Amino acid sequence: MKNHSLTYLKMFLSRNLSSQGYKCPSRAFATLNNKTAIKETTIDQSHVDKHSKIAKEWWDPNGKMIALHSYNLLRVPYIRDGLVIEEPFKRTLTPLSNKKILDVGCGGGILSEAIARLGANVTGIDASSELIELASDHCKLDPKLVDNRPSYHCTTIEEHSQSFPDHYDAVVASEVIEHVANKELFVSSLVRAVKPGGKLFVTTPNRTRPMQILGICVAEHILRVVPVNTHDYEMFITPNELTFLLEKNNCHVQAIHGMMYYPVVNRWTWSSSTTFMYALQAEKLTDEDSNV
Missing domain, CATH: 1.10.287 (Helix Hairpins)
Structure with a gap:
């Protein structure tokens, strides 16, 4: 019947x-x-298309992506220190050697290349085929990367993590989660890709009115230091919301730091407040940690 x-x-x-x-x-x-x-997806195609349209300007350090280029001075040491803090510190040009790192939403490779120069084995993924092609071509131009070029793939984190579960020493999602359609799926997929005991690093704007005013109205529409319509205020996530999603997926949030960007001088600094931007570091718990 x-x-x-x-x-x-x-x-x-x-x-x-x-x-x-x-x-x-x-x-x-x-x-x-x-x-x-x-099938569920993290992809918001409108956001992918926005970033794809500025692919030709991605590697211009004084162009529309100027803030991302200077951002490396803050976020690269943050990732490095989060991964080597438990090891005896050695003065070396490649402190991330033997570390497998996944750069989610890698775009044209600005962060991926910087991490690879520190010795890491970097895999970059992005939903934009234009940006993946750009990243793959650009990393061939740097002689310092000839023996350690990042590997780039046009895919989503939910698909990649299914193929490579518990695979990476660290997963990085820098300025990405505010562009995804399904944050719960996104976070669970990030966690799936990292090894137990591995680290997750997320940087993103906070969903506050001051950030809406300065980060969108001023930065995008007045100063034009960020491409217009890059961000959607309603898609921002707060530190508490992100912490909840990570802890729900068997992670321990170790640190949350506030950040500020000063567009007039193109400079990023750490801040005692998370009102505008924040960087979060978490660790995926092992079975032993989960049972404690």
């Missing part, structure tokens, strides 16, 4: 929706049959 009812429902949908100019996707019927669920 149940199968007959399902058949009639399919016929009803097909006839009525088709008569109104709609098409019934086959995956909807598959969902009704409980065989295939509609």
Whole structure:
């Protein structure tokens, strides 16, 4: 009886929706049959398209991505220190040697290249094929990376983490989570990709009115130091919300630091307040830690 009812429902949908100019996707019927669920995604295509359109200007240190270039002076040491703090400190040009690091939403490779220069084995992923092509071509121009070039792939974090679970020593998502459609899926996928005991690093704007005024209205529409319409205030996430998602996925948040960007002098600094921007460091718990 149940199968007959399902058949009639399919016929009803097909006839009525088709008569109104709609098409019934086959995956909807598959969902009704409980065989295939509609695939979830972290991708907001409008945000991917915005970044793809400025690919030609990505590596201009004085162009539209000027803030990302100077950002490396703050975020690269943050990642480095978070990974070598438990090891005997050695004065070396490659302190991240033997570290496998995933750069999620790598764009044109500004951060990926910087981390690779410290010796890390870097994999960069992004949903924009234009930016992945750009990143792959640009890293060939640096003679310092000839023996340690980042590996770039056009994919999503949910797809990549399925293929490489518990794989990386660290996963970095710098200025990315504010652009994704499904933050819960995004965070769980970040965690899936990192090894137990590995680190996660996230930098992002805070969802506050001061950040909306200065980070969007002033920075994008008045000073134009950030491409117009780069950010959507409603897509920002607070430190408490991000902490909740990480702890829900078996992680311990170790530190949250506030950051400030001064566009007039193109300079980033640490701040005692997370009102505008923040950097978060977390550790994926091992089975032993989880049982304590």
